[in-house]
Amino acid sequence: MATRKTKPFEIFETxxxxxxxxxxxxxLNTFIQVADLEAFGIESISVGIDGIxxxxxTAEYMVQVSLDDLAAGFTTHAEYASLFLDYTDVPNGFSQSxxxxxxxxxxxxxxxxxxxxxxxxxxxxxDVDLYVRITGTISTLSAAxxxxxxLTQAMNN
Numbered sequence: 662m663a664t665r666k667t668k669p670f671e672i673f674e675t676x677x678x679x680x681x682x683x684x685x686x687x688x689l690n691t692f693i694q695v696a697d698l699e700a701f702g703i704e705s706i707s708v709g710i711d712g713i714x715x716x717x718x719t720a721e722y723m724v725q726v727s728l729d730d731l732a733a734g735f736t737t738h739a740e741y742a743s744l745f746l747d748y749t750d751v752p753n754g755f756s757q758s759x760x761x762x763x764x765x766x767x768x769x770x771x772x773x774x775x776x777x778x779x780x781x782x783x784x785x786x787x788d789v790d791l792y793v794r795i796t797g798t799i800s801t802l803s804a805a806x807x808x809x810x811x812l813t814q815a816m817n818n
Contacts, residue, residue: 678781679781687775699802706795731777743761745758750783772807
């Protein structure tokens with residue numbers, strides 16, 4: 662059983678999708694107290710083209726949010742550590758995004774630690790300015806649920 666400690670709030674980050682790929686790291690321990698069995702419950706993740714972008718009509722990019730280190734490249738979205746994957750090709754009118762909540766009805770709880778965001782420009786020569794908005798709550802889990810979450814995390818790393 663989880664008890665919400667906060668109302669939903671947003672973590673907002675900007676990132677530039679470059680040909681070599683950009684990575685930003687968010688430290689979840691800034692928000693939660695692991696010793697108090699707290700976890701960050703992700704409700705939604707959205708990615709969009711930043712308002713300062715000068716060439717939005719030519720944007721083609723891919724973004725991933727993961728508990729894995731994304732410095733070397735994207736990881737498979739089929740694993741527990743990948744939280745969100747987005748591919749957008751504006752010139753061809755194609756967009757696909759997937760929040761991996763698994764069988765969780767409302768929230769995807771993640772323990773403390775780091776969460777990486779990676780953005781790559783998939784085509785062309787113009788980098789793309791993006792925003793990533795993560796909406797979630799801080800909750801206290803029961804000891805059994807927290808151990809289950811930690812074991813799942815450990816077995817999938």
